Amino acid sequence: MRIVVIGTGYVGLVTGTCLAESGNEVTCVDKDARKIAVLESGRLPIYEPGLLELVQRNRKEDRLHFSTTMSNALEKARIVFICVGTPQGDDGSADLGSVWAVADEIADYLNRGSSRTTPLLIVLKSTVPVGTNRRLQERLSQRTQNRFDVASNPEFLKEGSAVEDFMKPDRVVVGVRTRYAEQTLRDLYAPFLRTERPFLVMTPESAEMTKYVANAMLATKISFINEMANLCERMGADINDVRRGIGHDVRIGFQFLFPGPGWGGSCFPKDVQALIAMARANGMSARIVESVLAVNEAQKRVLGNKIRAFYGDSLKGKTLAVWGLSFKPRTDDIREAPSLVLIEDMLREGVALRVHDPEAMNNVRAIYGDRLIYCDRPYGALEGSDGLVIVTEWQEFRNPDFELMRRLMRQPVIFDGRNLYDPMAVREYGFTYFGIGRIVPEGPASRSSPD
Numbered sequence: 514m515r516i517v518v519i520g521t522g523y524v525g526l527v528t529g530t531c532l533a534e535s536g537n538e539v540t541c542v543d544k545d546a547r548k549i550a551v552l553e554s555g556r557l558p559i560y561e562p563g564l565l566e567l568v569q570r571n572r573k574e575d576r577l578h579f580s581t582t583m584s585n586a587l588e589k590a591r592i593v594f595i596c597v598g599t600p601q602g603d604d605g606s607a608d609l610g611s612v613w614a615v616a617d618e619i620a621d622y623l624n625r626g627s628s629r630t631t632p633l634l635i636v637l638k639s640t641v642p643v644g645t646n647r648r649l650q651e652r653l654s655q656r657t658q659n660r661f662d663v664a665s666n667p668e669f670l671k672e673g674s675a676v677e678d679f680m681k682p683d684r685v686v687v688g689v690r691t692r693y694a695e696q697t698l699r700d701l702y703a704p705f706l707r708t709e710r711p712f713l714v715m716t717p718e719s720a721e722m723t724k725y726v727a728n729a730m731l732a733t734k735i736s737f738i739n740e741m742a743n744l745c746e747r748m749g750a751d752i753n754d755v756r757r758g759i760g761h762d763v764r765i766g767f768q769f770l771f772p773g774p775g776w777g778g779s780c781f782p783k784d785v786q787a788l789i790a791m792a793r794a795n796g797m798s799a800r801i802v803e804s805v806l807a808v809n810e811a812q813k814r815v816l817g818n819k820i821r822a823f824y825g826d827s828l829k830g831k832t833l834a835v836w837g838l839s840f841k842p843r844t845d846d847i848r849e850a851p852s853l854v855l856i857e858d859m860l861r862e863g864v865a866l867r868v869h870d871p872e873a874m875n876n877v878r879a880i881y882g883d884r885l886i887y888c889d890r891p892y893g894a895l896e897g898s899d900g901l902v903i904v905t906e907w908q909e910f911r912n913p914d915f916e917l918m919r920r921l922m923r924q925p926v927i928f929d930g931r932n933l934y935d936p937m938a939v940r941e942y943g944f945t946y947f948g949i950g951r952i953v954p955e956g957p958a959s960r961s962s963p964d
């Protein structure tokens with residue numbers, strides 16, 4: 514099939530590339546000329562594991578193309594996916610400006626009296642409030658007499674494993690009103706669902722809502738375990754033991770129940786806000802979801818509060834190393850990342866920050882410039898530091914050389930925002946350790962310094 518994907522960000526680029534990989538001819542369109550130029554030069558504007566190889570292969574096979582304009586590509590396309598951003602608006606609801614801009618461009622194309630034999634299927638993959646597909650249908654109907662169809666197809670991929678998630682989805686959800694739309698999408702997704710993964714057909718309203726409910730549920734799990742971790746800390750229980758104690762109950766499970774410094778990213782914060790706004794607009798308050806958000810806002814300050822409590826009045830002028838800046842591992846995305854809250858907080862306190870992240874440094878540098886010290890290597894960040902703060906659980910931070918760390922640091926203190934280390938073991942190396950909801954042995958180092 515010939516396909517156009519509009520919006521070549523994390524979702525659009527992965528969608529377009531994976532659809533090309535299954536034999537379709539795909540044109541990815543973005544209004545950001547710089548992004549398209551980077552892609553045309555054979556590089557990626559984002560970091561996503563495994564994506565570069567797929568992009569290069571499909572470009573070489575002439576199945577994947579990039580453009581800043583959509584009209585030529587639409588001429589022969591059977592499906593157009595809208596994958597533009599839907600950021601949070603001023604009142605918390607999703608800002609659909611980009612969606613409508615794209616819709617109007619598609620209407621202009623349809624109006625030019627193209628010689629289509631089949632209707633153009635317009636698929637909304639961006640996360641959009643319930644009712645947006647209907648509004649899209651109405652908006653287009655007012656602007657064109659030409660044949661088209663509209664469908665919802667929310668995306669559930671996760672940054673960091675986006676290619677894998679798209680290639681082997683847990684499920685594909687489509688919201689349709691016609692057999693044509695259903696069958697076209699069923700055919701398109703068939704290669705990805707060969708191992709009996711479900712293709713779930715529902716109304717566009719239910720499909721739109723499914724995406725918000727999925728994200729709200731996941732955010733709820735994290736905020737819940739964070740709240741319980743904070744309570745554990747006050748009561749002398751260890752959240753890691755409690756987590757294991759509850760997770761073996763299959764009704765609860767282990768996934769998404771790891772405490773940390775709060776959730777961030779390009780989706781949860783804005784989608785949770787949008788769900789709250791949708792509830793308000795419909796005359797109810799989503800009280801659980803509102804609490805989930807409030808708990809998270811407080812959780813993003815937990816590391817800063819622990820740091821303040823430890824250094825007290827001597828915090829100003831200290832140097833801290835920060836490991837991990839992206840909102841989660843295996844991505845360069847820093848949108849709403851807890852690291853940004855910590856950085857702001859510590860800069861305000863007059864702390865010097867030596868930061869390291871395997872992929873997100875350029876994005877952070879674009880915000881903070883020379884207000885931070887950027888270190889290419891994790892150990893480099895530790896040199897002369899009065900403490901280490903771990904914000905993101907990149908794999909390479911899990912098993913470091915504690916002896917070397919201790920030698921490099923001025924003060925052996927670790928604020929472990931992801932509970933990567935065993936408090937007892939770290940203490941053996943002479944570190945003072947703070948986790949999230951852990952039982953931490955009292956007092957500083959027990960083993961003498963290697964020096």
Ligand SMILES: NC(=O)c1ccc[n+]([C@@H]2O[C@H](COP(=O)([O-])OP(=O)(O)OC[C@H]3O[C@@H](n4cnc5c(N)ncnc54)[C@H](O)[C@@H]3O)[C@@H](O)[C@H]2O)c1
Nearest residue numbers: 520521522523524543544545597598599611639640668672
């Ligand atoms: N990032 C994720 O993990 C993820 C997962 C599932 C769903 N989503 C949803 O998918 C949508 C896209 O998210 P993303 O993270 O890929 O966003 P993104 O910001 O990475 O990419 C959006 C792209 O759309 C382009 N764009 C905006 N207006 C345009 C226009 N008029 N014409 C052409 N291009 C235009 C932008 O230049 C940008 O490159 C959002 O609704 C998001 O909520 C994201």
